[in-house]
Amino acid sequence: MTGRGRTIIGPGGTMLGPSDKIPCELAMARASNATRRIYDAWFALRGAEGIAPSLATWDGGTAVADLAESLLVTEILPETHDYRYLRVGRRAAEMRGYNPTGKSVRDIYAGDALAFVLENYDLAIAHPCGIVDFSVDIIPDDRHVELETLFLPLSANGKSPTHVLVYGHYIEK
Template sequence: MLLRHWRQRAEAVGRLMPSRKDMHPEELPVDLPSVLLVDVLTGSPRYRYRLVGTREVEARGFNPTGHAVETHFYGAPLATVLRLYDTVVARRAPLHMEYPIPVRRFAAALEHANLYLPLSRDGEAVDMIMVYSDYSSVIDYR
């Protein structure tokens, strides 16, 4: 549903991808606690967490808002995380990825899926990525 909404917003503004301003929180067809906004920067660090939903903060056990992805990532190895963001920026297109991640408050991992949606002020260059995290069943490793 979120992907469909993103496509409709892009079409409504007549661009390849919508901007952050085009994605109104009250209209998003998902739980906002599961949404992250990641700034795309020039130079190093390349990515910074602008907003991290409360469900994501709870799963991580810390709030990375305002910090570089390179130093405050969670779940997949850093190289994988950066490759996912780099792919979204290069392709200027949504990306869906599924993988298990550890949850610090459990001796377990969760099946985890992320939807990465590029956002752009000018409709050409990706300057922000909206990420929707969907945690489903717990995998018990005890």
Template sequence: MYPRTTDMEEMARRCFPDTLGFYRYWDSKRALPDGQSRRMPRRQDIDALEMKRWLPHLQLIDVIPDETAPHGRRLVYRLVGDTEIELRGYNPTGRTVDECAIGKETSDATGNYNLVIDGRQPVYDWSKIAHPRGFLISQECVLLPLSDDDDTVTHVITYGKVITSLDQPPPLRDIL
């Protein structure tokens, strides 16, 4: 079974402090001036200046209605942070998640997005994924919904933490 949860208390117990900090930032943006809380903040509630320390690890994905696409929508990378670009070896901005998701299977990533969008809820995942250069990396990611009307998810913002360094020594067979 793919390692993911929608239980943010479980996430808080197992994630790195940066990941929890980003989740708490998103959570704080759900508050309304009258003290009430929305399920999801709006995209305009998220301020790039306030998120400076997380920006290299962020992705912002547009949720575009499209009846011809699976689940009636296309997921398109609008913004991709430098760490995410370096991890992939290319910039997926403007391309779809179906084309550019990394991991064991694209269905793992789209499964996460579907949970976020259909459930209007955060998702946290952790796993080992194959790097394009051929070695495994450990990662964790929190995926968070954004909505203009607190009902329809218009964007998903993610924070991904690579736990294993990209600067791993080459495999022994490359040295010999």
């Protein structure tokens, strides 16, 4: 996987630090308890052939309802190599300083930050079990730090990814 690089300034002053982007099955030993809970819930919903669950199947589960405010879902837009934010939990929007629902990754990011974010989504849909990005991101409110971001593919058609489920694990400084 890719990862180690320079610090990138994102929208609103977010600082995206050097990162390790690791397949989930290798990353769980290093991940937070909350990240592991979400991954385990997603993994339990996978089909017999290891097919990612659909968004509807994910929505039907309640194993991690207490973490829903920190989740977001993007829709894959293959024709433009982009991802549109379909829903963003309250805490996920709060940590960003805005709610990107309805916007695409390309609407929000540019330059190095765009390449960094697209790479995370691209790696998540290329790997059947998703990835964890262990970059340390300083949030614009300067009170929180994002330690890891979980990216999990979802599939409406049972064949290829159609959505990406994202969880950001934050701590207060």
